[in-house]
Amino acid sequence: METLREALTKEYLKRLEEMAIRLKHRLSTDGYSGARRSMAKGSSLEFSDYREYAAGDDLRRVDWNGFARFGKLYLKLFLEEKQASVHVFLDCSRSMEQDGKFLAAKKLAASFAYVGLCGGDQVHLFAFGDTLRAQKRNLAQKGRFLETVDFLDKLEAVGGTAPLSAAMGCGPLRRGIAVVISDFMTDNGIEDTVKLLQQKKQEVLLVQVLSKEEEEPKVGGAVRLVDAETGETRDLELNEAMAAAYKKALMKQRAALREFCSRRDAVFAHVCEDEDLLRVLYEMMR
Known part of the structure; x- marks a missing residue:
């Protein structure tokens, strides 16, 4: 199984450095770093x-x-x-546990952290499930990026999902950007999480990460679905009609999240585990 450190190649990090300029410009022009108005120290x-x-x-x-x-x-x-703040919230609940999916989510978290560090900003990482489980704050030098990678690499996907608990448990946040990375496979808490983070003076970005099977379930035969977080099971026939109904429900959820974020002046994006993560980052930062 590929590790996060292996996934972050030199070429990938080089591309991220180029994006740091975009993030710095956004922070300064959108008012999330009033300190940048002064050249004095x-x-x-x-x-x-x-x-x-x-x-x-x-x-x-x-x-x-x-x-x-x-x-x-x-x-x-x-x-x-001089520093703005980048707050990265990573879903570490059981539903994220597929290797490719969780690795993609960790890679995204590391990417946002690296872009922030390259831009001279302060980075804070928060790992959550049903509670705020771990955090690493006050990273402000690019040389500490390996600490970020090690922190993320050690995280395990267990338990339930409660993003609102993480937003409540992290305490005061310095004005900046808050990125929430999750599969958002939960019935509630997402909208309240966005509202709370905005109350904490954050520009909010939601990134949905799904596995290939969650994006395009394989059709054929009887299957038993198991809720990774509750253990609840359901037997069904995964035929063409069932797959189409699932896809429709997924599109409906995404449309609702996108519409909600648009009304709240937040950003919503989604990515499959095998997609080009740099493309997603570029779209969110342009």
Whole structure:
């Protein structure tokens, strides 16, 4: 089985570096990095936002009133801050467990992280299932990309799906972009997740990743479908009519997500595990 590190070839990463320019331009022109308006690296007193304290940060800029209230350290950000933020939420529920599908999802997560790091921005990774299971925050140097790859490579697909829990559990987010990568094989929580992330000043991008079989189920004979997250089973005859009904339902779900995202000024994209991921990234960043 191919690992994430093997999938991220030198040629692939080179193409991603070219996309970093696009993302930086989008962040600066769309207002998601007000700090980019200043060329100074000093002490502007114009407050911009907060972010979680990271080892090595200047303690003089800690919001001590916030610490007294919440028991956590947050840093005050001002307009000279050069970094925007890219928040990547990866679905690690059981339904993602097919090797090719989960690898494609991890590769997308790594790709967004790499583009952000190449653009000099701060990257935060969140792995979720029925809860927020793991996170890696405050990556700000391209040299730390291998940490990103190792973090993603170790993630396993288990349990249920609750994207809203991840959005609620990640705490305050610095204004930026939030990318949610999932198969979105869940009945609820997606729309509320988008709304909550937007309340946290995020430009939201939803990316649906499906396996080849989920895109085009093979027709023929009796099959037993097993819900990977609940264990519920259903026996049926997977004939042409059944496959067509499934495809219709999938298209309906995608159309609903696309329409919802359009109304909310968010972005929706979908990709099959064996598709060109660079094409999807290019479409989302243009």
